[in-house]
Amino acid sequence: MHSVTLKHNFETAHRLPHLGGKCVNLHGHSWHTEITIAASRLTDRHTVVEFGDFKAVMRNWIDVYLDHGVMLGHRDPLLPAFTTARCKVYTFGVDWDGADWPTVEAVAALLADQAGRWLALIDDMPADAHIAHVTVQETATNAADWYPPAPGREPMQGRLPRMAVKDVA
Numbered sequence: 001m002h003s004v005t006l007k008h009n010f011e012t013a014h015r016l017p018h019l020g021g022k023c024v025n026l027h028g029h030s031w032h033t034e035i036t037i038a039a040s041r042l043t044d045r046h047t048v049v050e051f052g053d054f055k056a057v058m059r060n061w062i063d064v065y066l067d068h069g070v071m072l073g074h075r076d077p078l079l080p081a082f083t084t085a086r087c088k089v090y091t092f093g094v095d096w097d098g099a100d101w102p103t104v105e106a107v108a109a110l111l112a113d114q115a116g117r118w119l120a121l122i123d124d125m126p127a128d129a130h131i132a133h134v135t136v137q138e139t140a141t142n143a144a145d146w147y148p149p150a151p152g153r154e155p156m157q158g159r160l161p162r163m164a165v166k167d168v169a
């Protein structure tokens with residue numbers, strides 16, 4: 001198996017009112033992501049994917065939708081204020097239906113989902129090229145990893161489990 005790993009970073013605020021504690025406060029992170037693409041053979045150019053081709057679409061999507069913006073859950077009461085003020089908001093549960101809240105695990109799943117779409121735009125790659133791993137680091141001490149479902153295991157049903165939110169501050 002061959003693999004390549006591409007990295008990008010983005011400065012984005014979020015909050016997680018369903019977790020309580022300090023996560024209730026709107027706060028920013030310098031998020032770092034690493035996306036690994038694997039294939040069983042190389043192209044005629046001896047690549048899995050050409051770095052620049054993949055990074056162009058990866059960077060464009062992240063910079064347009066996430067960088068210097070805010071990630072909120074669709075049930076977050078702050079949402080109307082940010083949209084009214086015409087701030088850049090990426091709304092989990094609306095802009096992407098895979099999770100309700102922007103935890104680091106959910107951001108890793110979002111980027112894995114998007115990375116599959118970016119890969120589909122690449123012309124020159126082996127037939128079995130696929131997203132093998134996504135890491136998202138939100139702080140020096142906190143990170144999440146995403147891997148595709150193991151063969152033979154039931155794949156995730158498209159979204160992270162819905163969470164009961166009684167008092168979203």
Ligand SMILES: Nc1nc2c(c(=O)[nH]1)N=C([C@H](O)[C@H](O)COP(=O)(O)OP(=O)(O)OP(=O)(O)O)CN2
Pocket residue numbers: 016019023102103104105139141142
């Ligand atoms: N499983 C998860 N737990 C938490 C998440 C998350 O996304 N997934 N997120 C948070 C908060 O966003 C917060 O930013 C991080 O919390 P925490 O590690 O408690 O705070 P610090 O980064 O300040 O920790 P130090 O290592 O003490 O600096 C919480 N939980």
